[in-house]
Amino acid sequence: MSPIDPSMMPMLDTFVFETTTLLEQLDDILLEAEKSGGLDEESVNEIFRVMHTIKGSAAMMGADNISTLAHKVEDLFFLIREDLSRMEPRSGEIFDLVFKASDFLKTEIENVDKEDYDPADAYELVDLLNYEIDAINGTAYMEAVSGEGSDGASDGTGIENAGGENTDGKSSDLSHVAEGTSGERDDSEKAYAVRVFFEDDIQMENIRAFMLLTQLRDYCDIIGSEPENPETDSKNSALIIKNGFIVHFRTSNIRSTLSVIENSLHIKSYELLDTDRAEEGRAREADGSKPAAEVQRGMAGKSERPKEQQPKNVQPVKTGKQSFISVNQAKLDQLMDLMGEIVITEAMVANNPDLKGLNLDNFNKSTRELRKLTDELQDIVMSIRMVPLSGVFQKMNRIVRDMSKKLGKEVEFVTEGGDTEVDKSINDIIGDPLMHMIRNAVDHAIETPEERAAAGKPRQGKVILGARNIGGEIVITVEDDGRGLDPAKILYKAASKGLLTKPESEYSVKEIFQLIMIPGFSTNDEVTEYSGRGVGMDVVRSNIEQLSGSVMVESEQGVGTRFTIKIPLTLAIVDGMELSVGATIFTVPITSIRQSFKINEETKVIHDTNGAEMIMLRGECYPIIRLHRFFNIANAVEDLREGIAVLIQSGSKSAVIFADELLGEQQVVVKPFPFYLNRFQIKSYGLAGCTILGDGSISLILDSANLINRF
């Protein structure tokens, strides 16, 4: 049974998204801080803010375990924030603890939207956190818990940070507030009113307003809000956008209350309304003079009010956030599909058979213009879907850190080119294979410090993860300076598992290294926590091939290993070469074509003992795949000299395909085969999908990797 408050279900996606983003931020800060040897004030504040927000929204959602843990971490950093030196003696433990807490939260967030979500218990971590809190300062802990609000005020974080861009109105207002708090700190609470504006186009303003109220409730007494009960009516969103969301509350400590508002997500600006007046209005209402209150509420409905009041009171405080919007990925996929349709339709119009032989200067000019614009549009659509790899790289950072600690190895992890952008679909898939390769590198390749010292290498090993964008391809390298691959050992292992397809002596070193990616191969006999769980490099390879990419291995014993992954930048639209075979048209992605040529009397065609045809090109021998035979197509060219031969390559394998005719080059949109056909597994026969050509006919897209493997 999900603990999530059913009324909050519509917010769940937003909650998961925001919390995940915050946790990623947290990891960033922690790793950065650990590297530089300690937390500075800014990062402590940031951690505090992250935990505070998570606590608030988790409590909103009803995820008590998450909010409890976040609350504890917040408490801990509350103490640290007051005096950074408090952390020093136990900084190692605290870092580990916060990492653990972050992991716990991540796991929970990942599962929170599942049907059968069962909240895990955070007590163990909470106890550890309590221990640290006590360790820092037993008495300070008690103080902090009992007087969280007033302590928060003494450092005045929120207001001071924002103070820079204040106008006179604002600062006088604040000084008034400060006087108020210092003067009447303990004996009486004062009433305030704050008007909050949410970021533009943020959606669900009414729910956000309600969340804000809930957050504030911990810090002050809420008297009321305008609109009242914002969550009950979605029409309130429009009111909030127009007039802002006004909260009336009583507090003895305005600063801590304001900092809650400031630290909340998606707040564009807030202003403290004229407190006397607000109080007056409220007081009158409290007296039961309904009409006055009605007047005030009535005024809130008019749009003049904010305009009128803003200059008089305070300038909105900008919280300085960049303007980004998050978009549902399904919409982007749709946009991409639509873009594909436009590319096809454009080709249909421009190459329309009805226009053949006509002299159409103006038409051609216009279609060229159209082509230019669709190209541009396509670039933009692609760029929207692009995300930097840095998020994935960041996760690897974390893995290396944890593993090297556990395995007692010293590893320096370097990432290069994290800002390289890839299509979102690539970004989603690439994480797993990269993680596997990094784990392999740290677990198997990098030696222990002692072994390294004995081999005359620096004690600290090095793993480099790099990404570059080279001409329409993303090249990702995973490099280590560990022990390297042992060809003899690999060959022996492969032979003992019966994975070899030819005599051992015929394998080149390059081919031997490729063996580690064959299913069922794993060089390490021991199963460790991190690698060797039955999945190996073959999973890496199949993941990469799913992205139409390839993996290459280079290695030198004792020096290191480098894996090079090449992935086409985007998957949906490819430049293809059209080939005809009988009545069927095939599209071969340009990236897998090495050359095309005519076979003539001088070309050496060899028939081996099984009757299979081979061709000699520049001293190398390639098998000939006659497409019409392989795909059983009637009425195709039989004579090799009459057709066309195309040399294709996939990874380290090459073959020559034989077709009737070369029709030309065209940009095509890859469409998957209809769902009904999946049961026949035609993909495994070397067909990646299909595409619609300019004249509306369908072409089959060849997948050179599967084609060569299957042949």
Add this chain to the structure above:
Amino acid sequence: MSDTAGVLRVHKDELAGRYLTFRLGENTYGVELMKVIDIITIQAITSVPYVPDYVKGIINLRGKIIPVIDMRIKFSLPPVGYDDRTCIIVIEMDRIQVGMIVDTVSEVLTFDAESLTLIPEFDRYNNNKYLSSIGRVGDKLVMNLNCQKIFVEDSGQ
């Protein structure tokens, strides 16, 4: 008797439904109108390798790629050439869209409970696994197809 009544209740929607009827040779078949999304005349079909012979290939239906199935071959009837009366009925269920190649489309009929005989459950899995019911109009019989069985559950083996 009471059992039959239960089945009839379950299939109430189906009974109330209308059927598009088409011909294959001498026989008339029906398909729930609810499932039909388009009827087109026969057009160029791109054949796809490594599929059973009843899957004639794929067509481009306004930018959507739809597999087409020759119902004569699927039902083991002697195949005939396609002519200008040959139609493709495009139906949709679950995530699957398929085109059925039929000799010709006849008409839309509404069957009430009395003119419809359900194929008994035991028989549906043996002799008549592709039929869901038989409809009667006058002296004519219409065999209503169980599309779920034919296109979704059939593994293609």
